[in-house]
Amino acid sequence: MKKFLLLFFLLPLTIPCLLAQDSISVLFIGNSYTYVNDLPGTLGSLASSLGKEITIDSKTNGGFTFQNQVNDPLTFSKIHSKPWDVVVIQGQSQEPSFPDSQVNTQTLPYALQLTDSIWANNSCGNVMYYMTWGRQNGDSQWSEINTFEKMNTRLYNAYMRMADSSDRSMVSPVGRVWSYVRANHPTINLYNADQSHPSLEGTYLAACTFYTSLFQQSPVGSNFYGGLNSATAGILQNAAALVILDSLDHFHLHPVDEPTQADFSMVQNGETIQLTNESSRAVTYSWNFGDGQTATTTDAQHVFSSNGNYTVQLIATSSCNSDTMSIQVNVTSLGLSDLNVEQVRMITHDEFMEVMSNEPGFSLEVWSVDGRTLFEKQEVGQIPLSIPRINQVQLFRFTNSERAAKVVRIF
Known part of the structure; x- marks a missing residue:
């Protein structure tokens, strides 16, 4: 999938939906958040209604953590049963939201072990993390997750970190789409009576999210409603498209037949x-x-x-x-003299920097490490100019019609 950065903004050269496969194989490794209301079957029916074909299998055990999956030989039997295009892996609903020290020892190593096994089975396959959602009223056992928003944020951060730690595996951001629906369509109840597992609406929303993540296409227009009325189904279809399709790179989503990504x-x-x-x-x-x-x-x-x-x-x-x-x-800077660098003075404060020149008539440009112009100011003189402090390498360039001063700073 070609990408082009023009004037330091990343622009895809191709339309993602034209690159996505129409037929893929997917294995779900998870627990009750997957098998309640049959998420794999719902996804298969949704995809079929949109002209896609998914061969789906699953290995789901109630309450299983990543460690439980690693310790179960049946998990690896499923992984090695065929060269899956995508293997979806999911932890127990609470474990990624626990303290980082606990996640680092009891969750992350086992998620990465599963990832390694998946790629050992098919080097051209893909791992997709199933980002789950916070409970309806959070988890009262720890103040950091005792509301939906807190718990959902920690789950989001943990699943993104797991994906980043495993060579940028893909993420199906169900929890992020879940949060969007709760904020914008609060009358749609995504939970069943236990305030944790998904209702039919929740499962359908997860299926729409997986469809969008797997094919990088919108599910809007599907005539499969998963037992819901068409209006509710349409809202959930649209939510998945709105949250995901403008954030494909953020969630490391790419056509499943293109696992190698240049960057x-x-x-x-x-x-x-x-x-x-x-x-x-x-x-x-x-x-x-x-x-x-x-x-x-x-x-x-x-x-x-x-x-x-x-x-x-x-x-x-x-x-x-x-x-x-x-x-x-x-x-454009070849031939510019650096001899007047001493004419530039910078004072670093906690939240901002003061920049000034000993000579009047200079203009200031501030560049980021990736070449973006962050700040421009004409006629900088002896009066200090305050600019926000940014914690990365910057190129400060002072220029006038005759000469330039270039100063590289690390904050």
């Missing part, structure tokens, strides 16, 4: 760029700097020899697929 960050200092490879599940890398020079290293550094606009491209490749990302780089 990199860049620090530019004048004519020099430092490129840090952040691709996922790639084996080889090919850099093209747009000036006739190339490289095959994991990370790269390059110095341009002349001013101009250059397209810097990375192709990340594995046995599964290749993916491309490009960034447009503008080089």
Whole structure:
């Protein structure tokens, strides 16, 4: 899936829905949040109504944690029963919301062990974390999760951290869509009587979320309502599309037949760029700097020899697929003198910085590490200029018609 960063904004070159497979195989590994109301069957019927085919199996045990799954040989028998396109894994409804120290020892290692086994079975397969939701009134056993909002936030953070820790596995953000519906459609009850498990509405919402996450397409328009009236089903379909489709990268969602994803960050200092490879599940890398020079290293550094606009491209490749990302780089600082850096003074405070020049007539530009212009101010002089403090490397450049001062600061 090609991506292009123009003027330092990431823009997909292709429409995600055109890349998604129409037929995939999915294994659910979870517990009662999956089997109550038959989430896999609901998802299958929803997909079928929209012209998609999903081969689905599940291994669900009531109350099972990630550790329980790892300790059960039947879990691995299911994983290795076929080369699944996607394996969905889910923890016990409370465990990811517990204190970080507990999650770090009792949850995260076992989630990663499952992930490793899934990829060992199919190196081109995908892991998708099932982000569950907070209980209707939270969990009273700990003040940090004693409301829905608190518990839901901790679950969100934990599942995103698990996905980030396993080479950017995908996330089906059911808990995030759940929160949207509760806030915007409070008359729709997503819970059954125990205030924890899903009602029919909750299961249908989860199915819409999984459909959108798996295919990167909207479920709006499906004539399968899962036992609900068409109006309620339509609201839940729309909620999944609204929350997910403009946040695909955030939840690491991509076409399931493209598990390798190209990604990199860049620090530019004048004519020099430092490129840090952040691709996922790639084996080889090919850099093209747009000036006739190339490289095959994991990370790269390059110095341009002349001013101009250059397209810097990375192709990340594995046995599964290749993916491309490009960034447009503008080089304009060649030949500028750094001799007047001493004319620039900066004073760092807790929340802001004071910046001034000893000479009048200078303009100030502040650049982020990835090349975005964060701040511009004309005619900076001896009066201190206050700007927000940002905790990352920045390029401060003072210019006038004759010379420039470049100062790199780390806060």
